[in-house]
Amino acid sequence: MDADLVFKALADRSRRELLDRLHARSGQTLSELCARLEITRQAVTKHLEILEQANLVVSVRRGREKLHYLNPVPIGDIAERWMSKYDRNRVAALAALKKGLENEH
Amino acid sequence: MDADLVFKALADRSRRELLDRLHARSGQTLSELCARLEITRQAVTKHLEILEQANLVVSVRRGREKLHYLNPVPIGDIAERWMSKYDRNRVAALAALKKGLENEH
DNA sequence: ATAATGTGCAACTAAATGGTTGCATGTCAA
DNA sequence: TTGACATGCAACCATTTAGTTGCACATTAT
Numbered sequence: 364m365d366a367d368l369v370f371k372a373l374a375d376r377s378r379r380e381l382l383d384r385l386h387a388r389s390g391q392t393l394s395e396l397c398a399r400l401e402i403t404r405q406a407v408t409k410h411l412e413i414l415e416q417a418n419l420v421v422s423v424r425r426g427r428e429k430l431h432y433l434n435p436v437p438i439g440d441i442a443e444r445w446m447s448k449y450d451r452n453r454v455a456a457l458a459a460l461k462k463g464l465e466n467e468h
Numbered sequence: 469m470d471a472d473l474v475f476k477a478l479a480d481r482s483r484r485e486l487l488d489r490l491h492a493r494s495g496q497t498l499s500e501l502c503a504r505l506e507i508t509r510q511a512v513t514k515h516l517e518i519l520e521q522a523n524l525v526v527s528v529r530r531g532r533e534k535l536h537y538l539n540p541v542p543i544g545d546i547a548e549r550w551m552s553k554y555d556r557n558r559v560a561a562l563a564a565l566k567k568g569l570e571n572e573h
Numbered sequence: 574a575t576a577a578t579g580t581g582c583a584a585c586t587a588a589a590t591g592g593t594t595g596c597a598t599g600t601c602a603a
Numbered sequence: 604t605t606g607a608c609a610t611g612c613a614a615c616c617a618t619t620t621a622g623t624t625g626c627a628c629a630t631t632a633t
Contacts, residue, residue: 367481374479375621376472386554389564394579406622408581423568427579427630432565435558438551446547449491453540459494460537463528480591499609511592513611532600532609578631583624590619598611603604 364418366445369437372417377402378410382419385433392428469523471550474542477522482507483515487524490538497533 372378381396393411397404411431414420421432449456477483486501498516502509516536519525523542528535554561 370475370479370484374475377621379475382554386557386561389561390568392579402621403623404580405582405624409621421565421569424580429580430568432568433554433561434565435554435561438554439558442547442551442555446543446551449487449538449540449543450547452491453544456491456494456538456540460526460539463495463535463537464526482591497609507591508593509610510594510612514591529610534610574633576631576633579629581628582626585625586621586623588620588622591617593616594614596612599609601606601608603606 364437364440366441368417369419369441372413372419373438375410375413377406378414381407381410381414382433385420385431389433390430392430394428396431469542469545471546473522474524474546477518477524478543480515480518482511483519486512486515486519487538490525490536494538495535497535499533501536 373382377400380400384396385391393404393408396411397407400407411420411422415422418437419434421434423430423432478487482505485505489501490496498509498512501516502512505512516525516527520527524539526537526539528537
């Protein structure tokens with residue numbers, strides 16, 4: 364998996380909104396995902412393409428409509444391999460931070 | 469905390485590299501952080517500004533040099549409040565995904 | 574068959590992004 | 604005090620990004 368693609372995909376508010384909607388109900392069509400969103404359908408299409416490239420969303424064509432499914436794996440990967448690394452040394456990092464701020468005066 | 473600023477800050481490879489360096493050793497100066505990086509000092513300055521706006525880095529001026537400290541809190545917040553939400557329903561999401569892929573044929 | 578629905582594709586635009594160069598300013602050491 | 608070092612600031616540039624409009628195409632329903 365390419366962590367860069369995932370981070371880039373998560374950087375946009377609209378795309379996180381789409382992920383939230385798919386998290387609430389996976390398997391929605393493009394039109395469904397467009398509802399109550401202030402951007403155009405074409406813009407949503409582009410966002411979904413980016414989410415698919417990051418493997419955060421998988422889509423399936425069924426007749427004339429396209430169903431979109433949330434894939435939670437890349438987010439889990441990032442949480443494990445990247446975030447926990449920072450969390451592990453959280454206390455030490457905060458201590459260093461505090462110490463640095465004390466040196467100010 | 470503004471989750472959007474944090475996600476945006478994390479979206480760039482150079483900035484994640486800077487965070488990694490500060491994670492390895494917190495309290496580095498600007499020049500130290502520039503070493504062995506192929507971009508200019510001015511570019512690094514901009515990246516650090518963005519990281520500070522996201523509260524991922526805190527800096528302290530000491531004489532003519534500026535020390536940078538990693539603040540792990542925002543990353544922890546995102547991991548907890550945002551990512552764990554996806555992790556909780558991971559099994560269900562994967563089941564839905566699998567079911568959707570089966571409907572393809 | 575025809576109309577409505579759902580999606581795909583291309584061209585275009587404005588703004589944001591990541592980077593540069595050049596120069597100014599402040600601080601420390603000899 | 605003078606030079607070296609560390610950082611700040613501004614203008615500029617190319618590319619990417621997020622969005623748009625307009626039209627084409629395929630599928631379903633009447």
